[in-house]
Amino acid sequence: MFYLDTDQLLNITISFLLPFFRVGAFLMALPLFGSRLVSVQVRILFAFVISIAITPIVDIPSFDPISVAFIPLIAEQLLAGFVMGFVITILFQAFSLAGQLAAMKAGLGFAMSNDPANGVTVATMGQYFLSMVGLAFVGTNGHHVMFEFIVESFDYWPIGSGFALERLWDVVQLGGWMFEKALLIVLPLTVAVLIMNVSFGVVAKASPQLNIFALGFPVILLFSLLFFWMMLGDFLDIYRLFFEDIIVWMKVKWGISFNG
16 A cells, blocks of 8 residues: 655655756746746746656755755755756847847837837847747757756756855856857948948038938938848858857856757
8 A cells, every 4th residue: 555654745845846946947037938928827837847757866965854954955946947047048138139239220229119028128129039039949949958958957056066156157257248149140230331321421521412311321221121131041040059159158167968
């Protein structure tokens, strides 16, 4: 006859709760899954199912669950899950930032739209880039890699190992990576618009009677739209390159290994 005493039931519950807190925080911080478009109930259901699947393979340190020592373990799992999800958010925000910078250079900064996922108002081109990277993320099975990421995290970041400040500093340094990649995306457009502005300036100096501003704005706008259209052909390759950079960063900085 199957029988569970109180101690066994308590140990099973604790073995499930600690991974559940980490997975739940990871899904809350992960792009797409953590947006306002996905209800909290759905995210909790995903975290519940994933935690049940990985609980048998997760090593739980021995401790007294009914003690104050359990609180730091919960905080550690929440912080670990949030940090790992934030790493992928930086990848998405690199494209969003690139879209907003491109909109400012193209004279489309006045075109603003509401971001329903984050509840903020951003440039329309930034929202467009963010939607494109979301489609690329799902279309290339990036969400499968993220599930592997959270499962492997219990090996290189075991429960009870504490939170090293080096990991937090590594994530802070990713901010520089985000600005670098965003500038690389928008750099061709920036150089082209600069050349066009210089050319219009020369024309305006040579012929002051011409209303060069009325001519230059629509020309730059049409050229920028043509640039965005041409960029669509290489968008997926750019995304894959940046995604591979993030994977390499995880392998080098955190020692995680991916099979997918």
